[in-house]
Amino acid sequence: MTLVVDNLEVRYGGIRAVQALSLSVAPGEIVGLIGPNGAGKSSTLHALMGLVPARGSVRLRDKELLGRSPEDVARAGLALVPEGRRIFAELSVEENLRLGLAGRRARDASPGFSGVYEQFPLLYQFRKRQAGLLSGGQQQQLAIGRALVAEPDVLLLDEPSLGLAPNVVDVVFAALTAVRERGLAVLLAEQRAQRTVAAADRTHVLGGGELRLTLGPQDADDTDKLVGAYLS
């Protein structure tokens, strides 16, 4: 189930945030989106989820997703881990995970969270705790776990390492690698360029809403190329 984005355009009034963006993410792939602030990374993910109006085409399982409501997009197989995590602070960890079930297509599937608890053991330990009392890193694990509960085909992540300590960032990237190995397609928007380029199968560099360059994992150590891509 490859996610195919074709000629995507997002406008906020007269400002064009994303233009003529085409990309695809196949199962078992991590595709990175990097670029400076305002490059259009978050706008792209929001457009894919139906959170902002957009033009072009977004297809999954041969079905057009553009123009659908966010809940329909979630039930079609996309799950977003939003920037800032957006967990429900007053609900328990387990209730947050239960909310992830709302996006699951197979309603008769087991409502258990054993897969998520296996990947993030801390969530099991703190499952009865109020989510707002978790640390930033634990909240990020909860946000990813909540998205995975929906059993999506495609996982979208918006700046998952933002504000996290380096050792917690390691945990997040390790989780993404595990998710890829399970056969999910991952589209990762990140500020940590080198880390993203190294982890992803390919990484698109955005600038001014346009795709400027595509990098491979072999470019991760080429600092000049990375800096050049940002400044292009």
Next chain:
Amino acid sequence: MTVTWQNLADGFSLGAIYALMAVGVGLVFGVLRLVNFAYGQLIMAGAFALALASQWGWPLWAGIVLCFAVVLAMSLLMDRLVFRPLRGHSPAVMLVATFAVAFLLENIALLSFGSLGKIATSVASLNQPWSIGGVDIRKIAVVAVVVAAACLLVLQLLLSRTEIGLHMRASSMDFATARMLGVRANRVIAVAVLISGALAAIVAVLLTVQSPLVTPDFALQDTIVVLAGVVVGGLNRPVPATLGGFSLGFAIGLLGGALPTTQSQYLPSFIFAAVILVLLVRPRGLFDFSRTVERV
């Protein structure tokens, strides 16, 4: 001022009714961020349904069924014709729209039934007193408290134990994120509107027992007091909002009966002055003790 057991019972009774109204208002506010000023007109419509059923000689149960049918149908129509098309507009636009709906419904009632209104006689038997330990207490006072407690318990169980309850709680905290997770907006809003409507129908029955004369401005003043109570309690959270509604209802019910007529006419003025004072001292609400607990 002499406080009798009947005054206390009246206070609890009116407090319980206002608590139900506060929950009804708070549920819709939670998911739509909309203060529904037309809530009182839903109660008025239910009361007229009871009065008409009474006039047609229908038994009490049939009148109550008609009351529920009318209020629930109007709640859904209000959502479909007004709230849904305006969803996404500013809160001010939606607020003004509910004012318009309130005036529209009140004037429809005025044109249909006249300013003198109608009397619902079929429910009057509940206004008779029970003699408990030598103290006379009107049946409706006990019924209102029991019904309100049962409704609040059922609602609490629904919100805490069911999937739709979890979706409603999440939607009231962050609707955009809830939708992004797959929570169906229309379903959550429809359920909130229906529950709110059911509570309005229950309130219509209880208020009609207390004052069987149904006029186009029936429940209007009660709604204004409840809206003030909801704000005093804490608009963002259901329990404080309910406590706010109960407190004002209790105060009015108790003092309204205990004060002599020459003083009780000033009661609304004192109540609203107290509301203003409370909001100056505690702008988040009298009963909102929540702290921001989220770690970063």
